[in-house]
Amino acid sequence: MAETDGQRELSHRQLAKCPTGITGLDEITGGGLPRGRPTLVCGGAGCGKTLLSMEFVVRGAVNYGEPGVFMSFEETSEELAKNVASLGFDLADLEKQKLLAMDFVYIERREIQETGEYDLEGLFVRLGHAIDSVGAKRVVLDTVEALFAGFPNEMILRAELRRLFRWLKDKGVTAIITGERGEGTLTRHGIEEYVSDAVIVLDHRVVGQSATRRMRFVKYRGSLHGSDEYPFLIDETGFSVLPVTSLGLDYAVSMERITSGIPRLDYMLGGQGYFRASSVLLSGTAGSGKSSLAAYFADAACRRGERCLYLAFEESQDQIIRNMRSIGLDLAPWVDKGLLKLHATRPTLYGLEMHLAMIHKLTNDFQPRTVIMDPISNLSIVASNEEVKSVLMRLVDFFKNRKITSFYTNLTHPDQLEETSTGVSSLMDVWLLVVNVESNGERNRVFHILKSRGMAHSNQLREFLITDSGIDLVDAYIGPGGVLTGSARLQQEAQEKAAALAAQEELEHRRHVLDRKRQIMGAQVAALQAEISAEEEELQALQDKSKLQHKVAAEEREQLAAARKADAPESN
């Protein structure tokens, strides 16, 4: 853990710490448990006391070279070794290396008869021997309260316990003493009164049928500690505590843009897609294609060669892959390459804090650059809306701090589209909305951007199509008839096309008619001209005829005159 100068100076003045090596615990405590002093770990049955203390000893031996003693009053060494073998702890090997001494203290009341004075020197001898045999720096007594079942004389026992804790302090070992939680007291037999330095309470709470493990420091004398409850996980790598407080708003922002996986959407978002490390919320009614958009985003991240964590709260990995194949998106290769991690859990599997803890852990392990949560609305099954909001706020901050782009889908009800059930929209940088619009007997998806911080974005509604070959955002028909989508849009478009076609045909027709008219007119003109020329010809013929007649008449007159010989012939 990186420390600032201020923290280091502070921890100098505080008492020395003994690092536990348990993920998160050292961060909460500012370095670990109080060194050289006993710490009481208490909680109900099955809350993880034994595991916490075992990990303290094992990590001490493995990570810090500090040998330890584990004295168990409940389970045999073999049982313990078996129980923690699944966490990768090889107790037998540690014992062989002299890094660990195990001692199982068996108390059977029925075998014991009590007469007169006694003390627990035998316990001290055993513990002392175990400590000396490995040079232990760490000691666990799990759980010392079992002694109360074995020894009826409580007065002696209490005196001896007090002496034991004093003795542990004198030995300078850092000890964990576990105790079963009692009614109204931290431990059943009130041993917290002897351990005054640090008290950790583990809790395994069931809220709404799902369990959450939490840890709280009731007391940590001489040290700063968060008084919050911290969720913790027990998984195949052991114990991890998650300091999931809100991290504040001091993260650096990125100017880098990343694609949404859908070119048309990128274009709507100022042409370049989302900002890196921003938070994107996609709201939509049931079946509006939220998961598909999320899958496209995941695909785009993997195409860039970045790791993407897909947290599915509704569908299994195989189901998601199958469903995305149906729209032409194959996620399986990314899973095989290790770029995509599909983590499917039911929200009801465990409590909300546990989910948060889980997500933290997955993020730390997988180191994704993009995280998708699909859908966040399901989380409200296990917690109230305020809790969900608080958890999401912490998540958003956490992702932003890690420069992770986060994408959340949210199922909304049709009558409250522009509000998220958990009121998280104010936390989001980009808010997309897909709405099912019902009209003319069909449902169509309409997509728009409600907000997108820090970038120019389209205010247009788009029709959101999911086809065999993927997602498409097409222009919705916007005209005098309003926004039309689906077949209404197609119909409208067809109508307009038909109308245009009809107009075209009309024009052709007119032109045709005109042509014919022109032809007819031309023919008429030709006929008239023919008539005129016929008349002209007739006229000419008449003229010629009359000329001829004249000539003939003159000749005939001459002939007649000549014949009469009345006059001297005229010379003509």
Next chain:
Amino acid sequence: MPNEKDYELRLYVAGMTPKCLAAFSNLKKICEEHLEGRYFIQIIDLLENPKLAQGDQILAIPTLVRKLPEPVRKIIGDLSNTEKVLVGLDLRERI
């Protein structure tokens, strides 16, 4: 038929403390009275042999362990109450 030393007893102590000394003398007396010639007492000082505490699951000091006859019985304390010791050693019926 019964063995001469059919009572094998172990007394665990941690140094010669007054309690341990009292336990030893009380035990000696009870055995002489009730098990004359039939017992064998082994005293184990855990300060010298701390390892041995584990085997008989010793926590309280002093502890008397009846190894034989079986089953194993344990009596803790300075053995000052003879009746209880006899019950503990199965020499007297439990009330």
